[in-house]
Amino acid sequence: xxxxxxxxxxxxxxxxxxxxxxxxxxGSVVALLxxxxxxxxxxxxTVSGLIKPMSGRVTLxxxxxxxxxxxxxxxxxxxxxxxxxxxxxxLTVADNLLVxxxxxxxxxxxELAIEAFPRLGQRLTQVAGTMSGGEQQMLALARAYxxxxxxxxLDEVSxxxxxxxxxxxxxxxxxxxxxxxxxxxxxxxxxxxxxxxDYVYLLNKGSVAFAGEPAELDAEEVFASYTGx
Amino acid sequence: MSDYLPxxxxxxxxxxxxxxxAMGLVLTYKTSGILNFGQxxxxxIAAFLYYDLTRNSVPVPIAIILVVLVFGTLSGLVLEVVARxxxxxxxxxxxxxxxxxxxxxxxxxxxxxGGAALPFPGFLPQGGFTVSGTLIRADQVIxxxxxxxxxxxxxxxxxxxxLGTEMRAVVDxxxxxxxxxxxxxxxxxxxxxxxxxxxxxxxxxIAPTSNLDxxxxxxxxxxxxxxxxxGRFTSLPLAYAGGLVLGxxxxxxxxxxxxxxxxxxxxxxxxxxxxxxxxxxTSKSKLKEIGRSVLSAAPxxxxxxxxxMLGTGIVSVVALALVxxxxxxxxxxxxxxxxxxxxxxxxxxxxxxxxxVSLCHIAFQAVGAAVMTHxxxxxxxxxxxxxGLAAVxxxxxxxxxxxxxxxxxxxxxxxxxxxxxxxxxYATNPLFGTQLGRAxxxxxxxxxxxxxxxxxxxxxxxxxxxxxxxxVERSRMGRLLRGLADSPTALVTMGAGxxxxxxxxxxxxxxxxxxxxxxxxxxxxVIDATRFGWLNSLVVLTVLVIAGRGIIVAPFIAAALIQVxxxxxxxxxxxxxxxxxFGLGALLMAVAPGISGSALVPKRxxxxxxxxxxxxxxxxxxxxxxxxxx
Numbered sequence: 001x002x003x004x005x006x007x008x009x010x011x012x013x014x015x016x017x018x019x020x021x022x023x024x025x026x027g028s029v030v031a032l033l034x035x036x037x038x039x040x041x042x043x044x045x046t047v048s049g050l051i052k053p054m055s056g057r058v059t060l061x062x063x064x065x066x067x068x069x070x071x072x073x074x075x076x077x078x079x080x081x082x083x084x085x086x087x088x089x090x091l092t093v094a095d096n097l098l099v100x101x102x103x104x105x106x107x108x109x110x111e112l113a114i115e116a117f118p119r120l121g122q123r124l125t126q127v128a129g130t131m132s133g134g135e136q137q138m139l140a141l142a143r144a145y146x147x148x149x150x151x152x153x154l155d156e157v158s159x160x161x162x163x164x165x166x167x168x169x170x171x172x173x174x175x176x177x178x179x180x181x182x183x184x185x186x187x188x189x190x191x192x193x194x195x196x197x198d199y200v201y202l203l204n205k206g207s208v209a210f211a212g213e214p215a216e217l218d219a220e221e222v223f224a225s226y227t228g229x
Numbered sequence: 230m231s232d233y234l235p236x237x238x239x240x241x242x243x244x245x246x247x248x249x250x251a252m253g254l255v256l257t258y259k260t261s262g263i264l265n266f267g268q269x270x271x272x273x274i275a276a277f278l279y280y281d282l283t284r285n286s287v288p289v290p291i292a293i294i295l296v297v298l299v300f301g302t303l304s305g306l307v308l309e310v311v312a313r314x315x316x317x318x319x320x321x322x323x324x325x326x327x328x329x330x331x332x333x334x335x336x337x338x339x340x341x342x343g344g345a346a347l348p349f350p351g352f353l354p355q356g357g358f359t360v361s362g363t364l365i366r367a368d369q370v371i372x373x374x375x376x377x378x379x380x381x382x383x384x385x386x387x388x389x390x391x392l393g394t395e396m397r398a399v400v401d402x403x404x405x406x407x408x409x410x411x412x413x414x415x416x417x418x419x420x421x422x423x424x425x426x427x428x429x430x431x432x433x434x435i436a437p438t439s440n441l442d443x444x445x446x447x448x449x450x451x452x453x454x455x456x457x458x459x460g461r462f463t464s465l466p467l468a469y470a471g472g473l474v475l476g477x478x479x480x481x482x483x484x485x486x487x488x489x490x491x492x493x494x495x496x497x498x499x500x501x502x503x504x505x506x507x508x509x510x511t512s513k514s515k516l517k518e519i520g521r522s523v524l525s526a527a528p529x530x531x532x533x534x535x536x537x538m539l540g541t542g543i544v545s546v547v548a549l550a551l552v553x554x555x556x557x558x559x560x561x562x563x564x565x566x567x568x569x570x571x572x573x574x575x576x577x578x579x580x581x582x583x584x585x586v587s588l589c590h591i592a593f594q595a596v597g598a599a600v601m602t603h604x605x606x607x608x609x610x611x612x613x614x615x616x617g618l619a620a621v622x623x624x625x626x627x628x629x630x631x632x633x634x635x636x637x638x639x640x641x642x643x644x645x646x647x648x649x650x651x652x653x654x655y656a657t658n659p660l661f662g663t664q665l666g667r668a669x670x671x672x673x674x675x676x677x678x679x680x681x682x683x684x685x686x687x688x689x690x691x692x693x694x695x696x697x698x699x700x701v702e703r704s705r706m707g708r709l710l711r712g713l714a715d716s717p718t719a720l721v722t723m724g725a726g727x728x729x730x731x732x733x734x735x736x737x738x739x740x741x742x743x744x745x746x747x748x749x750x751x752x753x754x755v756i757d758a759t760r761f762g763w764l765n766s767l768v769v770l771t772v773l774v775i776a777g778r779g780i781i782v783a784p785f786i787a788a789a790l791i792q793v794x795x796x797x798x799x800x801x802x803x804x805x806x807x808x809x810x811f812g813l814g815a816l817l818m819a820v821a822p823g824i825s826g827s828a829l830v831p832k833r834x835x836x837x838x839x840x841x842x843x844x845x846x847x848x849x850x851x852x853x854x855x856x857x858x859x
Contacts, residue, residue, distance in 0.1 A: 048408060050407070071407050074409065082404075088397070089401060090401050091397055
């Protein structure tokens with residue numbers, strides 16, 4: 001279970017997150033919604049250790065992980081698929097999978113990745129940056145499968161992709177959840193996110209504006225948050 | 230053919246060493262974003278360390294292991310930390326930091342071993358075989374083989390090992406590597422260790438031909454720049470090949486060039502020529518500066534009001550005007566100090582106001598001084614002006630190809646130019662020629678040619694230059710330059726041509742530096758090229774950085790540090806240690822913001838088009854409902 005306790009963070013002297021308190025229970029899917037600039041990406045980056053928080057605490061399964069480096073958190077079972085394309089564009093698909101895989105398990109990892117996204121199997125020798133956006137996103141998501149994390153942070157993984165690919169990706173996310181991983185999902189397709197999640201948090205200007213089950217969420221509230229009122 | 234064979238062999242052997250050194254440079258630059266000017270220092274220290282070890286009867290194999298592996302690894306560990314701290318600061322600051330490191334290493338060697346070259350004990354077997362009349366020595370074969378093995382080894386390492394793949398990944402996206410579960414710091418540390426081992430090994434391999442001369446050994450980094458430029462500072466195999474090409478050119482050029490003393494320095498000038506050609510022909514998209522771009526904080530305008538500034542200025546000028554009455558025979562020191570104030574003002578204009586770095590300002594000063602000695606028949610003021618303008622074409626030559634690309638490459642080319650001028654330019658006839666010394670004249674009228682009179686002439690020029698710098702700072706150009714430091718993108722979208730601006734300020738700075746030289750020359754009976762060595766350009770930059778951030782005040786402090794203080798302290802050791810302090814001081818000041826985080830302004834992750842700042846939208850009441858809420 002991931003718990004954020006009064007977490008504040010930002011860039012330089014600009015504060016973005018203001019005392020955010022939230023929880024991602026084990027095995028659950030949590031959607032994190034909010035307008036552009038609400039602080040969703042900053043929240044994910046702070047949890048995964050890319051940004052040092054200004055104050056507050058992050059705990060994972062009871063252990064304080066505040067301020068730990070990202071690679072240490074990977075060992076603790078955390079996987080962050082970043083905004084944009086989370087691949088090394090100059091490396092081949094096989095090399096990307098090599099870097100993703102635990103030491104000495106490259107062959108197994110490659111098999112797993114191809115099992116998750118068969119299309120990657122035909123692309124192993126291709127340089128990742130030359131693949132289509134959907135294929136790149138599949139490669140990035142393969143990490144969430146290969147590393148068997150207990151918690152996956154997903155930052156707008158459907159962004160800029162064809163609807164058909166988005167379907168495929170959401171199917172993958174459901175499979176990921178079925179394997180027992182908890183997901184913290186930042187999504188622009190609000191309806192799709194609400195359809196798959198157990199809980200939803202709404203961020204507005206860096207603070208939690210709503211927390212609860214998707215059914216309780218008032219459409220008016222979402223709109224108000226998205227238009228910055 | 231057999232005429233050329235000895236030169237080709239020699240060229241390939243020295244080129245192998247250049248290639249080895251260049252691979253170390255490129256590897257560390259690619260992975261960390263820090264182009265290490267200080268690598269020359271590592272090279273030089275390695276060679277001297279070997280000399281010391283073997284003199285203290287450490288067996289040769291153990292000495293080699295100690296120098297290449299142990300010293301190489303240790304310096305790699307230190308450099309990784311330095312690079313990590315520098316990576317959080319601006320480009321200009323990164324250059325200052327590693328230049329400080331270079332100066333520190335070089336001057337500490339001078340303190341320890343003296344400035345004169347020492348014979349280097351060869352350690353490779355000397356026997357050999359003959360190919361069509363040319364003796365090829367075993368040590369040459371071994372040297373070339375080591376470099377080739379390193380080139381092939383590093384290529385295979387990148388292709389086939391996990392760590393090598395991770396190193397390519399860290400070049401691509403360090404944050405993503407971190408998220409994937411590997412510490413970028415650890416991967417970079419390995420790169421720095423490999424790079425430093427290469428640098429140390431190249432020191433041992435080049436020393437038999439260069440002897441233990443701390444300046445020449447340090448210069449190996451410039452050869453590495455030239456070789457790395459062929460690989461666009463990113464390709465390791467091409468950097469190695471570039472080393473070989475550079476070696477061949479360096480070795481064959483004297484054979485093709487006219488057999489005059491003038492061209493003796495040609496080999497040392499070739500890296501710069503190669504660099505300029507590469508920078509000229511490479512398209513901007515192919516040669517970008519690696520590493521997170523961090524903008525330096527825009528230089529603040531002075532907090533003093535105009536009246537306060539005027540008051541401070543008048544008090545300072547009156548104090549300086551009293552100097553001739555007070556210091557007696559020391560006046561010459563103070564006069565030199567004033568010319569250096571002008572030099573530092575020109576550098577301050579460039580570094581503080583436009584965020585660019587020059588590593589050849591002493592060369593501009595030399596041009597002014599040399600041209601001044603030719604203008605005895607011209608009215609004095611006009612002569613100073615002409616001497617000042619003489620450096621402008623050089624400024625254009627060096628700034629034009631480089632500013633188009635990035636500030637980092639300007640620093641690299643200026644370093645090259647400084648070296649070209651010392652080894653090739655100064656001895657040409659428009660400058661100092663081959664005479665031992667040349668005289669320059671002082672203004673003839675009103676008794677200004679006396680030492681006291683001339684001091685006041687210099688003071689007037691200092692005041693004039695300070696006013697010039699201040700007015701540039703407050704002019705439209707100054708505001709554009711501040712805008713450039715703040716956000717180049719914003720400036721471009723406003724329609725301002727930033728490259729022209731950069732070249733303009735660089736040329737203005739070169740002009741003022743050259744004027745300082747023109748004023749310096751008549752201080753002495755005769756003047757020659759010896760005081761304008763390329764390392765001095767590095768010294769003045771570090772001193773300016775140590776002197777503080779004030780655009781006007783720092784040049785006065787810097788001139789006092791470098792000219793007046795040493796003139797009053799007779800202690801030989803103090804004089805020797807000065808550049809050590811300057812280098813170390815600049816290095817520490819450059820890494821300091823990385824430690825404290827005060828100047829650390831991390832860039833926000835790239836935003837998508839259409840992203841808005843949190844409060845950018847008007848309140849809802851003014852915003853009609855346009856979309857259906859799901």
